[in-house]
Amino acid sequence: MRCLLLSLPLAAMSFAALGGGVARADVRAAIRDQILPGYAALTDASRKLAEQGAQDCTVAAMQPEWNAAFDAWLDVAYLRLGPVEEEGRALAFAFWPDPKAIGRRQLQALKETADRDHITPEAMSQGSIATRGFFGMYHLLYGEMAQDDAFSCALRQAQAEDLAQMAMATEIGWQNGFADQLLNPGAQGKTRYLDEAEARQALYTQLISGLEFNKDQRLGRPLGSFDRPRPERAEMIEAGRSAENLDRSLQSLERFAQALAQGMGPIPNTTAAFARAHELVADLEDPVFAGVASPGERLRVEILQQQIALTVEAVDQELGPLLGVSAGFNAADGD
Structure with missing residues (x-):
């Protein structure tokens, strides 16, 4: 399992560079004080989870970092606009409610086949959203599927890497355009919001x-x-x-x-x-x-x-x- 590349220092980017002087104080404050720091924290926590998995992917070793990363997710989970809505990321981050237990059943099927070709980060990112993200990992960290066999361990590693990459992509999306759409609505090239x-x-x-x-x-x-x-x-x-x-x-x-x-x-x-x-x-x-x-x-x-x-x-x-x-x-x- 390859290590996740360190996140770009996006949180350190000057807020002024995003054009934060046009929108009213409410929008600027929400983006500056909550949204951008929230996604930066999610990227950081998810990276630490992936790094932990690369070092030790046992249940006991990964649970603390998973909990910390999920706390970071809860700080931005209510945001269902912008980059998190691209490529089905919102549901991939957190597939819940899952009334038919689709995620649990699909993960159990993966474990039964033990096909390692399906548990690389690349394959995970193209797979079912029900097996990805925080709830996909949750099933393998708590409950009857929380086991330390080699396949479960590798599956958690792939999930953590996929999660970290999603978090980084979402943060980059906010920094590289979407925040500016909200901060400068109606400006030239900023057509997502008209005013x-x-x-x-x-x-x-x-x-x-x-x-x-x-x-x-x-x-x-x-x-x-x-x-x-x-x-x-x-x-x-x-x-x-x-x-x-x-x-x-x-x-x-x-x-x-x-x-x-x-x-x-x-x-x-x-x-x-x-x-x-x-x-x-x-x-x-x-x-x-x-x-x-x-x-x-x-x-x-x-x-x-x-x-x-x-x-x-x-x-x-x-x-x-x-x-x-x-x-x-x-x-x-x-x-």
């Missing part, structure tokens, strides 16, 4: 979509219905990360909201709504939302879900008018 309003709308929609994903997927899936709760549908149960993923995502979204508000005006109701959501997550003391099957504990999860809905309302009523935008479509719907 500042469209650029603000695009970023604001990512914020709303990220909150809705947490409400409908990270909480909605395990909640199921009162008559049929589905705790087994929670995200990353084997890793014990279900509530942690939710809270990390909420923290990232709050920082993004604050960046969008920078220079535009205060958003006290939005800040308070996020703070209450964080408190409710901490008060659960239920890392995998197993309590949804118990009426008393289920109510606590439902209250948390309602609080995220209230956070969406606060953002829509407070930040939206400051930016002169509305929620728009949900990018996760593919509309």
